[in-house]
Structure formats: C-alpha cells, structure tokens
Amino acid sequence: MNAGLQALVREAQATGRIAGLPGQHFIDGRFVPAARGGRMETFDPGTGEAFVTFAAGDADDVDAAVRAAQAALRGPWRSMAPGDRGRLLWRIAERIRASADRLAVAETLDSGKRLSEALGDVAGAAATFEYYAGACDKHQGDSIPLGTGHLAFTLNEPAGVTAHIIPWNYPLSTAARGIAPALAAGCTVVAKPAEQTPLTALMLAELCAQAGLPAGVCNVVTGTGAAAGAALVRHPGVQHISFTGSVATGIDVMQAAAPHVTRLVLELGGKSPVVVLADCDIEQALEGVLGAIYENAGQICSAGSRLVIAREIHEVFVDRLQARAEAMQLGHGLRDCGMGPVSSLAHRDRIAGYVSRARARGVRVRTGGQACADPQTGRGWFYPPTILDDLPALDEAVQDEIFGPVLAVQLFDDLAQAVALANGTAYGLVAGVYTRSFAAAHQLARDIDAGQIFINEYFAGSIAVPFGGNRRSGFGREKGMEALRSYSRIKSVAARIS
Structure with a gap:
C-alpha cells in the first residue's frame, strides 16, 4: 500500500469519511444542487453509519440533465473526429489511474467491498476507457456488393442520449462499462447511480470533464429509483437505456420505455x-x-x-x-x-x-x-x-x-x-x-x-469479451465491440451510379 493510499485509509478510519467527496448532481459540466434542494444520506455498510449526504434528485433534475445531453449532442461533440474521441477517452483513463487511491477508498466506504476489490474495480474502469479509446476509429460500417451499377454501404451513427441505471454492487465498474462505449460511439450520457452508492459515478463524471470532455456530454443525477431513475427511463429525450439490476425493476424499465419505443440493454439477475x-x-x-x-x-x-x-x-x-x-x-x-x-x-x-x-x-x-x-x-x-x-x-x-x-x-x-x-x-x-x-x-x-x-x-x-444474459437474465450485450454496436444506429446508403 503506497503512502497516499495509507493516508486516505487512516483518514477514513479516523473520521468515517474522506474530505472533498461530491454531494451534488453533475450536469452540463459542473456540480449543481437538486432543483428542489433535497438531500439524502449514504451509509458505510462496514459500520452501518451514514457518512455523507448527497443531492436527492427528481424529474426536474433529470430533465435538466437530458436537455444538457441533447444540447451537447448538437454541439462540437457531434463533429469531433473518432480519433480525437479516442484520445479524449485515453486521457480519462489516465485521470482514473491518477485518482485510483481516492476512488477506491470512496468505493469501499460507499459499497462496503474490500479495498483490494475496489482497487481492482478502479483498474478495470481505466482499462475499459483504454479499450474503447482504441476502438473509436475502428467502429466502421460495411460495403455491400450490389453489382457494378450500384454503391451500397452502412454507417454507424450514435444512438443519441443514453440513460445508464447503475447498480450498487459495482458502482464504478458498471458506470465505466456503459459510459465508455457510449462515448466512443459518439453518444451523450445521463447516468443515475444507485441511491446506496452515488459517489464514484459523480467522481468519474468530474474526471471526464477534467480530461476535456465537453460540457453536457456526461451527466450524473443522484436520488432514489422512484424519484430520479423512473423519470430518466421514461423521459422522451432518451434514445437508449442501459439497465443493470433486478428482474422486477428491469420489467418496470421495459414498461416505462415502451411508450417512446426506447432501445434497451438489460443485464438482470443470475443463479449461475x-x-x-x-x-x-x-x-x-x-x-x-x-x-x-x-x-x-x-x-x-x-x-x-x-x-x-x-x-x-x-x-x-x-x-x-x-x-x-x-x-x-x-x-x-x-x-x-x-x-x-x-x-x-x-x-x-x-x-x-x-x-x-x-x-x-x-x-x-x-x-x-x-x-x-x-x-x-x-x-x-x-x-x-x-x-x-x-x-x-x-x-x-x-x-x-x-x-x-x-x-x-x-x-x-x-x-x-x-x-x-x-x-x-x-x-x-x-x-x-x-x-x-x-x-x-x-x-x-x-x-x-x-x-x-x-x-x-x-x-x-x-472488457474485450461481450457480457450479458439469456432468459430472465436479460438481453443485449455490454463489453467488447458488441457494446459499441449497442450504442449505435446503422444507416444504410444505396445509390445507383450507372
């Protein structure tokens, strides 16, 4: 354990927390309070005690985040070359590695997991951004042979504004697993971490901004599933939903998405x-x-x-x-x-x-x-x-x-x-x-x-191996190049040339 990590652990053991943890939504490139001023507590499972408060968001906060993501989708992010997106994702990975000790201690306090497991999750999150950094300019379409008189090809376009409902058991890992390929595909993001574990998703969004991600491209709204999560999955401005959680809640998400015919990837339960x-x-x-x-x-x-x-x-x-x-x-x-x-x-x-x-x-x-x-x-x-x-x-x-x-x-x-x-x-x-x-x-x-x-x-x-389930374990795939396809729309172009 290096000296910096030792100091953070001592601080947490002495005070029950570490200084400077985020406590507000991250919307349009900055931390902002809940629209209605709501606050709630997050607990350290290892002590059973609350150690920090954070913003309790609702539909108003979700709407502000989705609007910021929509505006960013029409801004410079849309025209950024894939290679430049890749370099930006690489810088995010570097920021994650530089902040590994702080992220790991925060994750341990928030989720209860062992410090070594949390450090592994942080390393995995950095590796995820590195993987998709390299994939940005390799996510290419196909040429379709129709004969000498025609030209046909496909384009991969970003799905649009993507919603990410993040579970409490792997807060940082699951956030990175969804956000990195969404950004690589050119999408914008609104993430809602579990109310039990809001901290590292907020910290990740801040690191993305510090690495140069344009304002509004990655937003995080915190709060309960009923007040914030439900509002996000039924928002008409969302084009794709990635949900990880229970079967029962996954069914609710599907029903909420149905009126807007919103695309879904569901990673649900298991009994493996x-x-x-x-x-x-x-x-x-x-x-x-x-x-x-x-x-x-x-x-x-x-x-x-x-x-x-x-x-x-x-x-x-x-x-x-x-x-x-x-x-x-x-x-x-x-x-x-x-x-x-x-x-x-x-x-x-x-x-x-x-x-x-x-x-x-x-x-x-x-x-x-x-x-x-x-x-x-x-x-x-x-x-x-x-x-x-x-x-x-x-x-x-x-x-x-x-x-x-x-x-x-x-x-x-x-x-x-x-x-x-x-x-x-x-x-x-x-x-x-x-x-x-x-x-x-x-x-x-x-x-x-x-x-x-x-x-x-x-x-x-x-991260290179696609992951997802069958039957009541859900559908769609995260990780690997399959995730890039999940966050993309295929446009086919066919032309008569002679």
Whole structure:
C-alpha cells in the first residue's frame, strides 16, 4: 500500500469519511444542487453509519440533465473526429489511474467491498476507457456488393442520449462499462447511480470533464429509483437505456420505455452454476468456486451461487471448501479482510431469511448461516460465508437469486444430469465448468444456456469479451465491440451510379 493510499485509509478510519467527496448532481459540466434542494444520506455498510449526504434528485433534475445531453449532442461533440474521441477517452483513463487511491477508498466506504476489490474495480474502469479509446476509429460500417451499377454501404451513427441505471454492487465498474462505449460511439450520457452508492459515478463524471470532455456530454443525477431513475427511463429525450439490476425493476424499465419505443440493454439477475466434474483439478476448482460465490460478499449478478458437482467427489470437495470458507475473516473493507459486509441491514435480513427457511426445511447448513457484525467493532452488516448442501432442483435456495454469500450445492451422476441441473432455473447469465476433458468442457459450453461460459477459471475474460444474459437474465450485450454496436444506429446508403 503506497503512502497516499495509507493516508486516505487512516483518514477514513479516523473520521468515517474522506474530505472533498461530491454531494451534488453533475450536469452540463459542473456540480449543481437538486432543483428542489433535497438531500439524502449514504451509509458505510462496514459500520452501518451514514457518512455523507448527497443531492436527492427528481424529474426536474433529470430533465435538466437530458436537455444538457441533447444540447451537447448538437454541439462540437457531434463533429469531433473518432480519433480525437479516442484520445479524449485515453486521457480519462489516465485521470482514473491518477485518482485510483481516492476512488477506491470512496468505493469501499460507499459499497462496503474490500479495498483490494475496489482497487481492482478502479483498474478495470481505466482499462475499459483504454479499450474503447482504441476502438473509436475502428467502429466502421460495411460495403455491400450490389453489382457494378450500384454503391451500397452502412454507417454507424450514435444512438443519441443514453440513460445508464447503475447498480450498487459495482458502482464504478458498471458506470465505466456503459459510459465508455457510449462515448466512443459518439453518444451523450445521463447516468443515475444507485441511491446506496452515488459517489464514484459523480467522481468519474468530474474526471471526464477534467480530461476535456465537453460540457453536457456526461451527466450524473443522484436520488432514489422512484424519484430520479423512473423519470430518466421514461423521459422522451432518451434514445437508449442501459439497465443493470433486478428482474422486477428491469420489467418496470421495459414498461416505462415502451411508450417512446426506447432501445434497451438489460443485464438482470443470475443463479449461475459452477459445474465441477470428477476429473477436475481440485485445487483449481476450489479456488474458483470460493471466489465465484464469496467475492464482494456474493453480491454479483454473475456470482457462481450454485455448485453443481459430481457425486463421487462431493464429500471431499465440500469438506475442503467448508474449511476454506470458515477460515475467511470478516471485517470492514478498509482492513481488507477475507470478506466485507453486505450492502444494507434490509439486505442482510433478506439473506438470513433464505437460510432460515432452508434450515427449517431440513437443509444441511454446512457452515455459516447466522447474521453477524464486524468481529472487531461489533458494527456493520455482515453475513458469513454459507454453504447449503445437497439441495433438490426446485428448492427455493436453488431457484431464487439470494445475492449474498450463500452457496447452493447440487449433485449429479452424469453429464446429461449436470446439464439439466445447470439449466434448471429461469436465469441464463453465466456458468462455470471445471474439468480436464476438452470434449466435456466444450460439450457443456454448447449445452448450457447462458450468455457466457467460463472454463477452468471463473470470471475469466476482460472488457474485450461481450457480457450479458439469456432468459430472465436479460438481453443485449455490454463489453467488447458488441457494446459499441449497442450504442449505435446503422444507416444504410444505396445509390445507383450507372
């Protein structure tokens, strides 16, 4: 840990915050208060205490941000050459890296995640802007052969004003994942971060402006989903919506967008299986399963929340997994223990409810299963690593997205049963496979219905790999060159030339 980061951590531990955190909307290139003067608090999950207030926006603030984005779309941003946009995005990446320590500490305080995880998210955000910086002048159309008497080609045009509804579990990562390709495609942005985690989206918008992004191109409005988020997704000036969150809210977003026929990319829930075959590298699979469910306290849409394992290695594998789970220390994210808190008291109670009901049904709780606090301070919202063993296919803990550090274990006897169990929920976001068999790995990759398959490394890939789900996990793709296409409209031009 460098000296600057150490100083920020000490400041946060001593005062509960760091100085200079943003507390207003970022609209048209500057911080502005809420139109009606509303304020609300954001809480540190590691202590359970509020540590800063911020603007509580509503439809008036959203309208001001959309109007600023519309005006910017007609301004110099429209005529900026793709190569110049790329250089600007590269400068944003440099600003993110230069501010990494401050962004990471703010993210830890706001979301509760471990400091090392937050630092990884900041590095990922910078890499995202770098990737799309290089893509700006390579997002080209096609020439279509109609014969010697005609000329036909396609142009990629920006979708327009894009709305980004950002979740609380990965505030900076998800903001960058949507904003960077939108800017690369030439769009303008209005982002609404989750009310639980507003800070790093505001900090990112300020860094964009400092890097030279024209006023109005990237705007951030904070507030509740009901007051600000709903107003944004139903605003007639929005041409594209990128939403990451729950299935229920995603359905509401679709309905709100329908009257204006607004384009959508929805990244919703998951109940992702990690399929472990008997011939796997046990150590590799243990590490993968552990990270898949307990990173960010299991609060990941793509978390490997189901272990689908060969019966013949089940007991040995789960015994070793249990020992590793029980060795994980809980603590405030700034102490960078084995696992941090969950996002709120209400969310902790929701997780606890699932486990309590499972125990009442006679499910074997191998470890964990009781809500707790930071063992050092007695404060905060914590839930320990938990394993529910040998669950039937239709059990509530198998079918529902718990969104916490709770692993549901299912057993199979052959590959066909493994596929059936893997596909046995309403979700289809990602899946993991651990095996030494090339043939089995790719048979499973073919047969499992998910938007992304990880083989022998969970969370494999990078910003270059498209990401999104099937079925109730949503539709459309973020990341990779697919995201540029999501934020673009194709215009076809055909001409008779002889």
